[in-house]
Amino acid sequence: MDYWVHSSFCVSSIAALLLLLLLVCDYQVVVRARGDESSSSCDFFKGRWVLDQSYPLYDPSSCPFIEREFSCQKNGRPDQIHTKYRWQPLDCDLARFDALDFFERFRGKNIIFVGDSLSRNQWQSLTCLLHSAVPTATNNVTRVDTVSIFEFTDYGIRVMLDSNMYLVDIVKEKIGRVLKLDSIVGGNLWKDIDVLIFNTWHWWNRRGPSQPWDYVEVGGQTSKDIDRMLAFQKALETWAGWVDSNIDPAKSRVFFQGISPSHYNGSEWHEPSAKSCVGQKEPLLGPYPGASPPALGVLKNVLSTIQKPVTLLDITNLSLLRKDGHPSIYGLGGRTGMDCTHWCLCGVPDTWNEILYNFFL
Ligand SMILES: *[C@@H]1O[C@H](CO)[C@@H](O)[C@H](O)[C@H]1NC(C)=O
Numbered sequence: 111m112d113y114w115v116h117s118s119f120c121v122s123s124i125a126a127l128l129l130l131l132l133l134v135c136d137y138q139v140v141v142r143a144r145g146d147e148s149s150s151s152c153d154f155f156k157g158r159w160v161l162d163q164s165y166p167l168y169d170p171s172s173c174p175f176i177e178r179e180f181s182c183q184k185n186g187r188p189d190q191i192h193t194k195y196r197w198q199p200l201d202c203d204l205a206r207f208d209a210l211d212f213f214e215r216f217r218g219k220n221i222i223f224v225g226d227s228l229s230r231n232q233w234q235s236l237t238c239l240l241h242s243a244v245p246t247a248t249n250n251v252t253r254v255d256t257v258s259i260f261e262f263t264d265y266g267i268r269v270m271l272d273s274n275m276y277l278v279d280i281v282k283e284k285i286g287r288v289l290k291l292d293s294i295v296g297g298n299l300w301k302d303i304d305v306l307i308f309n310t311w312h313w314w315n316r317r318g319p320s321q322p323w324d325y326v327e328v329g330g331q332t333s334k335d336i337d338r339m340l341a342f343q344k345a346l347e348t349w350a351g352w353v354d355s356n357i358d359p360a361k362s363r364v365f366f367q368g369i370s371p372s373h374y375n376g377s378e379w380h381e382p383s384a385k386s387c388v389g390q391k392e393p394l395l396g397p398y399p400g401a402s403p404p405a406l407g408v409l410k411n412v413l414s415t416i417q418k419p420v421t422l423l424d425i426t427n428l429s430l431l432r433k434d435g436h437p438s439i440y441g442l443g444g445r446t447g448m449d450c451t452h453w454c455l456c457g458v459p460d461t462w463n464e465i466l467y468n469f470f471l
Pocket residue numbers: 155156397402424427
């Protein structure tokens with residue numbers, strides 16, 4: 111479904127080859143249409159986790175740049191079964207992530223993850239998936255403002271991360287830091303990028319010292335606080351407007367990462383004695399007994415109003431089943447911490463990226 115690759119190839123071709131190329135492109139359009147049919151009949155996000163000894167897709171010790179936060183094995187997590195699960199959709203098979211194919215497909219392209227630490231989790235997974243397959247491929251990691259740039263120099267592929275917790279702007283003013291739900295100047299960084307994967311949610315309920323703003327502004331009104339779910343919705347609407355006015359679908363493909371779930375309350379998966387995810391070694395078979403996060407409904411509503419094509423990476427349900435996938439006491443805080451929000455690497459975000467990859471086949 112990489113039509114954009116073929117179409118730019120056609121445009122830049124010389125006149126003598128035009129007829130031949132038209133035929134070739136026609137053929138590719140037909141193939142693409144057929145591909146769309148088959149993918150629309152298969153929902154990648156409905157399925158189950160199956161044990162597969164050929165997983166994980168990489169050895170985390172061969173990926174030197176996984177941050178300590180996600181390095182569960184290095185931090186002493188003893189059980190490894192959680193790395194051996196593959197996501198199996200109900201109605202089709204996912205193609206296994208193929209890093210060499212990925213390098214060829216995305217040669218010269220820019221990919222950006224925009225969002226909070228869950229975006230960082232997925233970004234690191236993708237760089238590991240690529241690096242571990244071709245460890246000799248030279249790479250270069252730099253940082254410009256909020257953007258970390260991981261470049262595979264041999265292929266001219268840049269896999270970037272814009273650390274941006276709310277998507278909309280936080281502006282320092284005289285009264286303090288103002289979260290501006292109608293303003294998305296930060297979006298100037300995202301123009302003309304080939305693949306964009308957005309995400310925001312986990313910071314919307316932050317209060318107290320870790321809340322990185324003092325006032326919230328919407329519709330010309332500034333206040334100390336507003337309903338957080340409404341604030342989330344307003345920000346998504348601003349982002350949706352940005353997509354509609356700035357994305358050229360012939361050049362860019364837009365995804366939303368979806369809502370990544372946490373596991374702090376065992377009652378949700380019928381294990382009331384579990385006060386967190388610690389000691390969880392296996393996924394749930396599904397369907398998940400607990401409720402869907404309300405933020406997902408808000409997100410889906412806003413996505414349905416966007417004119418430009420945006421694909422939801424609807425990873426909530428499949429990740430809800432992975433109570434075993436979090437760092438727990440093998441994360442940033444170590445034995446005194448309890449991280450049931452982020453995901454171990456290797457781990458669940460590798461599956462998010464495997465599904466992302468399948469959208470391009
Ligand atoms: C996720 O689960 C909810 C509630 O069980 C269900 O309504 C929804 O269709 C599921 N979505 C997917 C993509 O499986």
